[in-house]
Structures are given as structure tokens and as C-alpha cells.
Amino acid sequence: MPQSYYKFFLGFVAAVAPLATDMYLPAIPQLAEMWGVNVSLVNLSLVLWFVAYSFTLLVWGSLSDRFGRRPILLIGLALFAASSVFCAMSQNVWQLIATRILQGIAGAGGASMVMAIARDRFEGKDRQQVLAWIGVILGLAPMIAPSIGAAIMQYGNWRMIFYAQGLAAALMLAVSLMLYQETAITLYKAGVFGMAARYGRLMGNANYVLTNASTSILSAPLLGFVAFSPLAYIQHFGMSRQQFALLFAVNALALVVGSASCAHLIHRFSDHYLLTVTLVGSLVGGILVLLIGHIAWIWFLLSAAMFTYFFGMSRPLVNHLVLEQVNDDIGAASSAVICSQFLCGAAGMAIATQHWQSPFLVFGALATLCPLATLLLWPWILRRIRTPHTAADILQPEPPPVG
Template sequence: MTDTAETTAPSRRAQLKFVLVLGGLSAFGPLSIDMYLPALPRMADDLRAADTTVQLTLSAFIVGLALGQLVLGPLSDAFGRRRPLLVGLALYVVGSVLCAMSPDAWLLVAARLVQSLGAAAGIVIARATVRDLFSGTAMTKFFSTLMLVTGLAPILAPLIGGQLLNWTSWRGVFVVLTAFGALLLAVVLFAFPEPSSSRSPARLGQVMRTYGRLALDRSFAGYALASGLLFASMFAYISGSSFALQGVYGLSPQAYSVVFGVNGVGIVLAGQLNGRLVGRVRERVLLRAGLLLGVTGGALVLVAAVTRAPLAFLLVSLFLLVSSIGLVMPNASSLALASHARSAGAASALLGVLQFVIGAVATPLVGLGGPGTAVPMAATMAGFAVLALVAYLTLAREVTS
């Protein structure tokens, strides 16, 4: 069997099970990052720590998420998906318990690092498992279905966290995350079969050669950079929109939450539209359309920020850019993984790491102009959207038979 061979799609009942399980695994990142954000001020007071120290809990999680994917992706190619996933889920549960029990901020930072290494297993192995189970348009359709979860999780996580704080402390948020991890651990242990039959060596030299081969694959690099750079535009939105919309345009926290939620729904709707169009429209065409939509939205956001256009103009522009994620991510992921069935774990790891590393570069740029302007955020969003389109056009080549 070659890397591009077609796989037999699971039954509809099995697909529903995989959507729920893989969707839950994909949600680890946004849930673990966003659910506790409303509690950061309380955590600083409770632990008698500086705000910057408590914010390191977020940085530690993102670093662990990136490093964990680089390690666990190739391990899942060597030992199958189940065993590394079970180890990762157990590590996540342990890390979550340590977070809930941490007596000071620095121990909490360390516990978040442990938690993130476990979360990385869920994210990277979920994406690789999709490649094991599907190929061609079926794979793209499934990635589009997963956008229901990956789009809704960032919307619901802060709302759930905020509601939890009405009747429990920030430690209770981590107790809920512990329960979530334990539930998925039980499901994977008792009801999740090993989806992959092929294996690749786990020797360090072989792993490094695999990463090198992937990095030098122009098509893979084009798809990975296109998704990673557009995701960085999304990172800029997440990190800067609250300051821009509340500080510059005067939105209340409640109104900002509504705007954030509507944009998240845009991702979901675009993802479902993509799922309906795949098969009738080629993935590359849909990917190009999503990137062009992102560039258009980014350019309009920049125009709105520079000219201080009415709020409605800015909101529509933001919706266009954020919604483009729902078109770009399923197609870019599917096309990037299509020719790498035997190294799907390593390929999935590089896809995920690029998203977080480039996003980490984009995040500090949004605050360069100070709190009184939305121009740095808009310029960062527009710039990374343009770079995403350029990466696709210059690197991603169509493979012909």
C-alpha cells in the first residue's frame, strides 16, 4: 500500500463515535487554555503572585503543547496510536490534579507544563488518526466535521470557566478539566480500537530524518505554512481583540463575548460549508478560496483600524477573516497529510507545532502601538493572512498522477 492509497471509510455509526472521541481530543488545547482565563486575576490574588508570574502558566502550556507534539507524533507512528495516547491522557489527568492542588504559582507553572504534554498527545494523535481512517475527500469531510468541535470549544470554554467561578474557585476549573481527561482516558481505554497497522522506527536519527524529509517536501511545507500563518492571524485576533474592541471601540465585556462567539460560529459554519462542497469542488480550490477570504478580511480590518471606520464595518471584516479558518484548516490539513500515511504522526506534529510557534511570534506584535489603537492588531492579522496566501502560492504544488 502506498502513502496515497485509499482507505475504507468506517460506517456512519463508527464515524459518529470517532467524531465524538477525536473531537474531544482536539478540544484539549482550547479547553485547557481558555477555560481558566477568567480566573487569572483570582489566581494571582490567591497565590500571592504577580500577574506576570501567573501568565507564565499560559506560556508553559503552549510550550509544552508544541514540544509534546514533536515527541508524541513520531512515537505514535512507531508504537501505534493507542499506547502513546493512553500515556498522554494519564499524564494530562495527573497534571490537572497537580494544577488543582498547587500551593504556589511556580508549582502551578510546572503542573501546567505536565498537563500540556498530555494534551499534546490528544491533539497530535487525533489528527494522525483521521489520516489512518480516511483518505481523499473523505478525510477532508471529516476534518470539516471536526470544525464543529474545534470552532465551538474556544467559544464555550471561557463561558464555562466564567460560570464555574460563580460557584467554585479556580481550582474547581482544573477539577473539571481532570474529569474531562479521565472520561476520555476511559473511553480510549475501553472503546477506542487501534486504527493504524503500519509502523515506523522510533530511533532518534530516523525521527529527525522524517522531520527533515517533511520540511523539505515543498507541498507539505506550503500547506503547513499556509495553515500555520493564517492560524497566527487568528492568534493575533484572540490576543488583541478584547483590547481593541473594548478599549478603542468601547464595547462592554458582555458585548465583546457576543462578538467573540459570533466569530466562532463563523468558523463552524464555514467548516460545515466546506464539508458539503468537498467532492464537488476540489480541496485546493476551497483552500485557495479560504486564503483569499482571509486576505480580504485582513485588508478590511486594517482599513477599518487605520480610518477608524464604524464598528459595524470592523465587525464584518473580523467575521470574514476569522471564518476563513473554517475553510483553510480542513483542506490544508487533509492535503498536507495525504501523501504521508506512514509518517502521519510526525506530519501531524509539524502541522500543530507550526501553528503554535508562528502564533507565539504573532501575539506580542498586537500590542506594539499601546492600548489606544487597533492598528498593530489589524496589521498583524492582515500581514499573516497575506503571508499564508504567499506560502501556498509559492510552495504548494499540485500532485498529478
Template sequence: MADSKVQPRMGNTGFIIFLALLSAFVPLSTDLYLPALPDMTKFFAVPEIVMNLTLILFFVFYSIATLFWGPLSDRYGRRPILLIGLTLYMLASILCGIATNAYEIIIFRVLQAIGGGVATTVATAVIKDVFVGRKQETTLAIVQSMVVISPAIAPVIGSLLLTFISWRGIFFAQALLGLSVIYGSIIFKETHQAENGTTSIIRSFGRLGALLLNPGFTALLVTFSLMSIVSLSYISSSSYIFQDTFHLSSRMFSLFFSFNALGMLLGPLVYIPLSKYIDRFKIIYASFGISIIAGVLVLVFGQMSPIAFAITQFPATLASSAIRPPGTYLVLKQEENDNGSASALYSAGGTIFGSVGMVIVSIAEATPIAAIAWINIIIGASCAVLLWLSLTFLKKKITV
């Protein structure tokens, strides 16, 4: 880290924790209230698909918002944009907590998504501002390994909160999370010099299109964003699978969910030492293969019991998580400038494709386990083919 970019009021450890909290906004904004989804569905007396819109639309608008926050952070700097977005997130969380019907929840979750969209985009851009080369890749892995702790502990915390308070308190907890990260943004030292005032906002947003015209960037963006379908389809359907299909309590659901979230934690941690000795592309292809194998296992054994489903899904969770550090590094490596815009497109790509996975499992609510299995198989195979095609036909246009 260059001396001029050291965080004097945070320190290096505090800086990494701050980046991890920012990167964890999506899982914390979803997984914390996952145990409450079935109860909220009954409380408001609405169909399951209506309450699932609080998840689906969150990811849709989150992805749209990142496309705005990224270029704005390139033009005005990371810190002021963070403060604006996180303040909106905190206020929207409070509104969710006082909502009187399911449709208000949906609207306020959209506002939450718009505000929270600033977090992941800016966190990734800041890492690229500060670190280079392998240090950048390992920092991404470290931050993402810390990030995936949140899916492991968030449902547990959520289910514990539900024993003392109603689902409304969970949204107030999210507001407190927003407040804590706002404080971090206040003491955060800017890592990106704002653009010259003569640069128009339209020109800043135009960089998104310019990036998409880079064939290497776009090919890898699509390939690695597709894997979000695997993780987010599981996240959005897990509470219904464990609580409605297998008839477990919200607390037992949180324990099973935490087991699979352990795979999210181990993925980046496994990748770091392996990448010292094994080419990153071999690890990536192996991860795609593991996702396919896991899908077959879920299809054959997953419906037998909650334990069987959790164990057979675990390899797919591990594989999709292990791909994140090299995938993020390779996508951002294709563009050495416009860090905010590149990070925005990468965040948007993952959430857009992830939302597709959530819609698929919502439509297939009668057979969610089979849907998860086929998603693992089809996405794993598709990503392997897309990566091979990209490296074969765009070899001279892809920076590794």
C-alpha cells in the same frame, strides 16, 4: 472505514465524537479560562505579559511535545501513547488548580501542554489511518467543525463557572475533561500496528527530518501553518480587548467571543458543500483574500465599539477556519506513510506560528486592535503568495 478498524465499543458516531474531543484539546485548554485571565492577573499582582506566558508557553511546549508524541505513536501504537499523555494532562490540570503563585501556574501549564500535545497529533493520525480520499477530507472537516464549537461554548462556560467558583475550579474542570477522554482511550480500538521491535526510537524520530526534506510537504506545511497566526493572535488578545479596551464584563466578553467563534464553526461547514462544486484551491485563495479584506475593515472600523470589532473580525475568523480542512488534507497528502510524524509536524507548525502571533499582540498591548488588523492583512497576503509560489515551482512535487 475498513471492517478491521471499526470501533466496536464506540460505534461510528462515538468514534467521531471521540476524535473531535481529542482535536478540541487546544481550544478547551485555553478558551475555558480566557475569561479568568484578567482576574488572575490582578489576583497574583503580576504584569499582563507574565500571565500571558500561561498561554504563550502552553503553545510553545505543546508544539514541541507533538514532535515527540507523533513518532512514538507510529512506533508503539496510538492507544498506549494516548493514555500516557492524557494522564499527564489530567494531573497537570489538578496542579494548576492548587497553584499558589503565577509562576507555578506557568510551570503546570507547560506540563499540561506536554500531556495535551498527544491529543491533536494522534486524532489527526487516526483519521488518516482509517479514512482515504474525499472521505478523509470530509471527515477532517466534520471533526474540525465539531472542534470549533468548543471556542464558542468554552468562554461561556468559563464565565458561568466564575459566577459560582474561582478561577481554580476552571482547571479542575479541565481535569474532568482529561478524565473523560482517558476513558475514551481505554475503550478505543487500536488503528495502527506498532512498528517492529527492531526499529530504534532514534530512527522513528528521524522520520521527522525525512518528511521536512520533502519540498512539497514543507512548502504546504509552512503556508497553512502561517494562518494559525490569525486565529491564535485573536484568541490570546480577545479577553483584554473586550474587557480592558472596551470595559465589558467577563460574561459579555464570552458572548462576543462566541459570536466570532461561530465563524470557526461555520468555516468547515461552508467548505464541505462548496468543495463539491468549486476547486479547493479557489476556495483557499478566496479565504486568503477575505482575511486581507477583514484586516482592512478592522483597521478602519474596529476601534469604534466592541460590536464593530466583532463584526469586522468575523470574516477573518471564518476564512482561517474554512482553510483548515483542505489545508490539513493537502499537507498530509504529501506523505502516505508515517501518519503520526506527519500529523505531529502539522500540529507543531500551527502552534509554533500561532505562538508567534500571541507574542506579537502581547508586545503591541497598547494597540491590540491595530495589531490584529495588520496580522490579518499581512498573513493573508503572505499565504496567498507562498501557495502560488509552491504550486508554480513545485507543481510536480505536490500531490493534490
């Protein structure tokens, strides 16, 4: 596959899983009514999808270090297409939950390969550009997925949503079969214990663990916002569902613009300088949510948009920084990064949606404390990590090239 095609290929593979999480959200109330069950039971198909997705990322990533990226990518996409059809054929809520778990396992196969292939194929600024593009796709996919699902239901039914997901995966499978060739340079011949040993080696890599843990916590307020925003806009500010969808899209757009800005700015400024800016910007956004977010919807919108913008800018830089700390076990390392981000995000969702007496205070504290913790650790991280830049880079941008 030509080098220039990779960012589009990886972006579309990365979009498959986010589309699966959000496309069927408009159908959940109808499914609960049709099957005569509580909405929370249907929502279990979403929660367990995330659980299956997060933990099987670790398995797929390690398997790709053993057997290569290509077979894992192909198996993941094929299984995703098949499981989507099984979801569409569900006759009751328990069948839907079971098939959604299978779909989550399959979705992790393709998603875990995206960063691993980017790490195999690109270096330095080129990799950051690819990761920034992937960040744009990952921001757009959940933003448009509910609208796609609602449009499908308007002209069809809920089963068509899952058939559409299966079709998307089948198309990416066909493209992968025709164009993608193996990118893993070294394969590790080991069994189950060898797979476990790879994660053991990763846990023994202090720089990898430090950078991954200290930056994954930034996902907690982001996914916390996804869960908290309906409560804020609809229940607290009295918005309609249509108004909520529009305002949520504005915040999602801020995430996309942040990722796109990163792709442009990495050619002018050092990684460390940009990461410092994103951490400070996220912190300021969190403080604004804490102080004024509850006053009016416009203040909540703007302060949350500031946080999501800087988070979007930080994500490609963070992923690049973490993966720079490893030379081997790239598939396992990439999967562990995504897994830790999703688990922190799930914790943020749980915290933000509890029945707090002052929910804006709790969410604002979450949005403030997470970037603050990373920012406080940042000087120490810079002294420890293996990187060609120095800690002085955080004080000044790189000079533009002459001529």
C-alpha cells in the same frame, strides 16, 4: 470502533486541550490577588503551557510512529487527567506554572493523535469531512470554555475548574480504552536517532515543507486576533467585559460556521477551488480590518468575522492538503503541522499585543499580509504538490454529480 463514531471520538479528544487553555481565564485575576503576585506572573502559566504543548507535539507524534497511536493516546489522556488534579492542588503560583507545563505536555499527546488517526482511518472527502467536524469542535471549545469556567467559579472555586478538566480527560480515557483500536498500519522500529531521522525526512520533503509553511502563517492573524480583541473592544471601543464576551463569541461562531460550511461544500467543489476562495476571502477580511476596523466596533466585528469565517473554512482543507504530501511518518507529520501552526499563532499574538502607536494598523497589516503571501505562492504550490487535481481546478468548480 464503527466508522461513523470516529468523527465524534476525535472531535471530543481534540476539545480537551482547548478547554484547558481557556477555562481558567476567569480565575486569573483572583489567583493573582490570592497569591499576592502580578497578573503577568499568573499568565506565565498560560504562555508556558503553549510552549510545552507546541514542542512536545513533535515528540508524541514521532513516538506514535514507533509504538502506535493507541498507547500514546492513552498515556496522554491519563497524564492530562493526573496533571489537571495536580493543577487543582497548587498552593502557589510556581506550583501552578509547573503543573500547567506538565498539563501542556500531556495535552499534546492526545491532540497530536487526532490528525494522525484521521489520516490513518479516512481518505479523500471522508477525511476532509472529519477534519471539518474537528474544526467545528476546535472553534466551539474556546468559545464556551470561559463561560464554563465562570459558571464553575460561581458555584465553586478555581480548583473545581481543573478538577473538571481532569474529569473530562478521564472520561475520554475510558472511552478510548473501551472503543479505540490501533489504526497505525506500519510501525517504525527505531530509537531516539530514528525519531530525529523521521523529522529529517519530513524536512527533506519539499512539498510537505512548502505547503505546511505557506499555510501555517494563516494562524498568525487568527491567534493574533484572540490576543488583540480585548484591546480593541474594551480599551479602544470602551466595551464592558460582558459585551466583549458576546462580540468575541460572534467571531468564534464565524470560525465554527466556516468549518461547517467546508463540510458541506467539499462535495460540490474541488479542494483547490475552495482553498482559493478562502484565501481571497481572508485577504478581503484583512483589508477591511486595515481600512475600516478602527472606525467603529461594528466594522471591526464584521471584518474580523469575515476573516475568521474563511479561516475556519480553510483549515480542514489545509490540513488535508499538507498530509497528502506524505505517505510515511504520519504521526510526526501531523504533529509538525500543529506545532508550526501554534508557533505562527504565538508569533501573531506577540506582534498584535505590542505597544504600537497604531495598533489597528499593525493588526490589519498582519491580517492582510499573511493570506496575501499564501495567495501569491498558491499557483506555484499547485504546480509542485503531488495531488490528483490540476491547477485548472482553481478556475472552476467541480460539476455536480448527474442524477
